Amino acid sequence: MKSILPRLLASVLVFCTLTASAAPQILRKGNGPEVETLDPHKAEGVSAANVLRDLYEGLITERPDATLTAGAAESWTLSDDRLTYTFTLRRDAKWSNGDPVTAEDFVAGLRRSADPATGSNYSQILAPIANAEAVIEGKLPPDQLAVTAVDPHTLTIRLKGPTAYFLGLLVHSSTYPIHRASLAKFGTAFAQPGNLVTNGAYRLVQRVVQSHILLERNPYYWDNAHTSIDQVQYLNTEDLNSEFKRFRAGELDWTYEVPASQGAWIRANLPEMYKVHTYLGVYYYGFNVTRPPFKDNPKLRRALTLAIDRKIICEKVQGLGEQPADSWVPPGTIGHRTAKAQWSGWNREQSLAEARRLYKEAGYSEENPARVEILYNTHENHKKVATAIAAMWKQWLGVDAVLVNEEWKVYLQTRRLKARTEVFRAGWIGDYNDANSFLEILHSKHGLNDQGYSNPRYDELIEKAAVEGDPAVREQLQHDAEALLMEDLPVIPIYFYVTKRLVSPRVTGWEGNIMDHHHTRYMRLQ
Amino acid sequence: MLRLALLRFASAVPTLLLLLVLAFFMMRAAPGGPFDTERSLPPEILAKLEQAYHLDEPLWKQFARYIGGAVQGDLGPSFQYSDFTVNQLILQGLPVSLRVGLGAMVLALFVGCAAGIVAALRHNRFSDYAVMTLAMTGMSIPVFVIAPLLILLFAVTLGWLPAGGWQDGGLRDMALPVVALALPQIAILARLMRGSMIEVLNSNYIRTARAKGLATRTVILRHALRPALMPVLSYLGPASAGIITGSVVIEQIFGIPGIGRYFVQAALNRDYTLVMGVVVFYGTLIILFNFLVDMLYGVLDPRVRAE
Numbered sequence: 001m002k003s004i005l006p007r008l009l010a011s012v013l014v015f016c017t018l019t020a021s022a023a024p025q026i027l028r029k030g031n032g033p034e035v036e037t038l039d040p041h042k043a044e045g046v047s048a049a050n051v052l053r054d055l056y057e058g059l060i061t062e063r064p065d066a067t068l069t070a071g072a073a074e075s076w077t078l079s080d081d082r083l084t085y086t087f088t089l090r091r092d093a094k095w096s097n098g099d100p101v102t103a104e105d106f107v108a109g110l111r112r113s114a115d116p117a118t119g120s121n122y123s124q125i126l127a128p129i130a131n132a133e134a135v136i137e138g139k140l141p142p143d144q145l146a147v148t149a150v151d152p153h154t155l156t157i158r159l160k161g162p163t164a165y166f167l168g169l170l171v172h173s174s175t176y177p178i179h180r181a182s183l184a185k186f187g188t189a190f191a192q193p194g195n196l197v198t199n200g201a202y203r204l205v206q207r208v209v210q211s212h213i214l215l216e217r218n219p220y221y222w223d224n225a226h227t228s229i230d231q232v233q234y235l236n237t238e239d240l241n242s243e244f245k246r247f248r249a250g251e252l253d254w255t256y257e258v259p260a261s262q263g264a265w266i267r268a269n270l271p272e273m274y275k276v277h278t279y280l281g282v283y284y285y286g287f288n289v290t291r292p293p294f295k296d297n298p299k300l301r302r303a304l305t306l307a308i309d310r311k312i313i314c315e316k317v318q319g320l321g322e323q324p325a326d327s328w329v330p331p332g333t334i335g336h337r338t339a340k341a342q343w344s345g346w347n348r349e350q351s352l353a354e355a356r357r358l359y360k361e362a363g364y365s366e367e368n369p370a371r372v373e374i375l376y377n378t379h380e381n382h383k384k385v386a387t388a389i390a391a392m393w394k395q396w397l398g399v400d401a402v403l404v405n406e407e408w409k410v411y412l413q414t415r416r417l418k419a420r421t422e423v424f425r426a427g428w429i430g431d432y433n434d435a436n437s438f439l440e441i442l443h444s445k446h447g448l449n450d451q452g453y454s455n456p457r458y459d460e461l462i463e464k465a466a467v468e469g470d471p472a473v474r475e476q477l478q479h480d481a482e483a484l485l486m487e488d489l490p491v492i493p494i495y496f497y498v499t500k501r502l503v504s505p506r507v508t509g510w511e512g513n514i515m516d517h518h519h520t521r522y523m524r525l526q
Numbered sequence: 527m528l529r530l531a532l533l534r535f536a537s538a539v540p541t542l543l544l545l546l547v548l549a550f551f552m553m554r555a556a557p558g559g560p561f562d563t564e565r566s567l568p569p570e571i572l573a574k575l576e577q578a579y580h581l582d583e584p585l586w587k588q589f590a591r592y593i594g595g596a597v598q599g600d601l602g603p604s605f606q607y608s609d610f611t612v613n614q615l616i617l618q619g620l621p622v623s624l625r626v627g628l629g630a631m632v633l634a635l636f637v638g639c640a641a642g643i644v645a646a647l648r649h650n651r652f653s654d655y656a657v658m659t660l661a662m663t664g665m666s667i668p669v670f671v672i673a674p675l676l677i678l679l680f681a682v683t684l685g686w687l688p689a690g691g692w693q694d695g696g697l698r699d700m701a702l703p704v705v706a707l708a709l710p711q712i713a714i715l716a717r718l719m720r721g722s723m724i725e726v727l728n729s730n731y732i733r734t735a736r737a738k739g740l741a742t743r744t745v746i747l748r749h750a751l752r753p754a755l756m757p758v759l760s761y762l763g764p765a766s767a768g769i770i771t772g773s774v775v776i777e778q779i780f781g782i783p784g785i786g787r788y789f790v791q792a793a794l795n796r797d798y799t800l801v802m803g804v805v806v807f808y809g810t811l812i813i814l815f816n817f818l819v820d821m822l823y824g825v826l827d828p829r830v831r832a833e
Contacts, residue, residue, distance in 0.1 A: 036606055036608070037608045037609050038609060039608065042608060044565070116570045116571045116574045117574050119567075119571055119574055119575040119578070120571065121565060121567060124565075124568065136568055136570065136571070137568065137570050138570045138574075188603070188609070191609040192609055208692070208783050209607055209610065209615055209618060209619075209783060209788075210619070210781075210782075210784075211691070211692050211782070211783030212783075235691060235781070236781065236783075237781065238778065238791075239778060239779060239781070241674065242689070242690050242779055242780070242781055245674075245678070245681065245682055245689040245690070246681075246690050246691065246781075248682050248689075249682050249685065249688065249689040250685075251688055251689060251691060407558075407794065408558075408794065409556075409557065409562050409794070409795075409796055410556070410557045410558050412558060412562050412563070412564060413557050413558045414557075416566065447565060447566035447567075448564065448565060448566070
């Protein structure tokens with residue numbers, strides 16, 4: 001009798017431990033706006049990218065700190081002319097239905113991504129691949145893309161020119177492979193639950209539009225043994241205030257963002273859960289340099305730039321940890337030597353004195369003030385910033401600024417037409433961690449250059465840098481391009497973004513990083 | 527009765543068609559299109575997309591194509607959620623919206639009518655004033671203020687109910703949104719019910735009933751309630767419209783995956799087909815509801831039938 005009791009206790013204990021470990025671990029992440037599609041080659045938003053990162057794995061993937069590491073490819077080599085990458089795929093890489101992941105799947109994915117018939121928003125990201133531009137423009141068929149499956153486990157990608165940041169592009173969803181059989185079978189419905197076959201650490205279980213996306217671990221994933229969290233729920237949290245309340249009520253472990261209005265309260269009451277990290281993004285104002293008053297008027301542009309007190313905007317208007325911007329490329333960008341503006345480090349009096357001098361030289365005065373229209377897309381935060389900037393221009397220079405807000409789609413169109421805009425607010429988040437992601441959008445031919453900025457010298461610098469093989473030379477070219485930009489000022493950098501979110505202390509295994517990329521497979525729940 | 531039904535039905539079809547025409551052309555008149563994004567698309571890709579969605583055809587042709595599809599029950603593919611068709615999206619959101627909407631309607635009817643009757647019976651006494659004060663407050667505070675307050679109290683402070691989301695669609699998920707959606711309707715219904723009840727209670731046949739010595743309970747339930755319900759009934763049409771428009775806000779605040787939520791997002795995204803789908807669906811629903819109320823009116827009031 002005596003000996004039974006301890007045994008009984010022991011078995012109860014074992015049973016409890018077993019049942020405890022059997023309960024699935026579910027991570028609940030606030031994921032902001034609705035995911036528009038789970039088709040990796042059509043997705044463009046941050047929300048979709050977050051989910052796709054768990055569902056798929058590119059040739060290259062990231063560590064918790066967003067540095068690059070082997071993904072579906074276990075190794076790769078670069079030819080001596082820096083033009084051809086040869087990837088060796090993992091033998092144990094499998095799709096979520098057990099099929100092996102082959103080089104052909106990657107070829108099919110990249111071709112589909114570049115094919116104009118797919119309608120990808122991000123196909124331009126593939127431009128460094130030889131023939132990609134012609135394929136995107138429909139001048140060559142997709143099978144002419146310089147991507148070849150040598151055998152089921154070997155893939156080569158030939159580049160147009162040496163591209164230092166190419167491996168970084170391979171974590172982007174537009175380079176993910178595609179499960180050809182299910183695409184052929186289901187057509188446009190291939191990304192629906194029940195149809196979608198993926199090669200990442202998780203697979204799709206449920207998708208309720210406007211509510212949530214539920215993923216469970218993919219038992220066929222090559223590194224499934226090291227994955228800890230069983231299920232991830234990505235909740236649609238469009239309304240930041242609702243998301244914040246749901247976090248406080250314990251319904252979320254991870255928020256997409258925090259409402260700016262609650263910043264002070266959060267800092268005071270939830271400091272240990274509030275996570276701020278620099279982000280690869282810049283908030284800026286663009287000048288329309290194709291028409292007056294900013295056309296051929298660098299003095300006025302410079303005066304307006306100098307009159308803005310970025311510190312006040314970051315600390316008083318934003319107050320969530322944003323960093324004043326005195327360059328164009330965010331700090332922390334890999335392999336970039338920042339070219340700060342000449343006025344960086346000046347004190348306020350110095351800046352204002354110079355601003356007033358330039359304003360006067362540009363032909364304006366108290367009697368003849370500059371009249372400027374600031375365009376922004378309707379949003380509480382953009383309104384606050386615009387109001388502050390208009391007040392600074394008025395107070396220090398006497399500029400009459402009018403605020404105009406438009407709904408997103410209308411604003412985009414107005415901006416693009418360049419017919420009415422004078423100054424418009426904008427923001428840019430880098431697609432990959434390289435200065436090119438920021439510098440190229442001011443190239444005279446780039447689709448995002450709504451400033452209409454065109455400086456042949458600038459274009460030449462970034463074109464050269466894009467195909468320069470020597471890292472030191474490339475760094476110098478990009479540095480010079482940024483310096484030129486800070487001289488010409490077609491844009492006013494205002495602040496560098498930060499990511500800010502609330503994370504429950506029970507979530508571990510993740511690290512804040514400049515890309516704000518977080519793979520659930522590294523995370524753990526306590 | 528049949529004549530009435532046919533007459534109402536005949537007027538419903540042109541109403542719906544007019545609604546469609548207005549929604550279709552207004553949507554197209556708005557600047558910006560479904561494929562406008564910050565990163566502008568290469569012209570070749572844009573052309574392919576427009577071709578795939580028939581946006582390259584003249585407007586009248588697109589409209590004809592749309593009506594042709596809609597008549598056969600095909601509302602087209604969604605521009606924004608390209609993995610789904612509009613039919614799939616509406617079918618996915620319908621059970622959720624229906625539960626919340628019907629829940630709010632039933633709650634509003636019961637609580638509103640009960641409060642109105644109590645107020646009428648205690649006319650000019652404390653409970654009357656209390657109910658009417660509450661009703662006035664309920665009518666004047668907008669849903670988007672009430673809803674966060676409810677969340678703050680019941681979810682954040684007390685922790686009794688979820689702050690949002692739709693886990694299993696059970697009572698816990700439904701409680702707060704249903705109450706928030708029903709509150710303004712409760713207030714209006716209570717006022718309506720009180721007014722008509724007071725009027726009926728002052729009429730001669732009620733006096734006769736009382737003079738005959740019938741119990742107050744019988745007088746109220748058998749003689750007063752039915753005629754007093756007439757204005758309430760005619761308000762059901764507008765009430766359903768109110769609940770539908772209210773659900774657009776409520777679904778957003780509580781993060782409920784219903785149809786109302788698609789509407790705002792779809793309009794902002796210029797998701798033409800989804801906006802049209804929701805308009806068709808809600809338009810039909812409201813017209814149908816008004817039609818049913820008219821019919822019910824005929825059942826309850828012989829004078830309407832005679833007309």
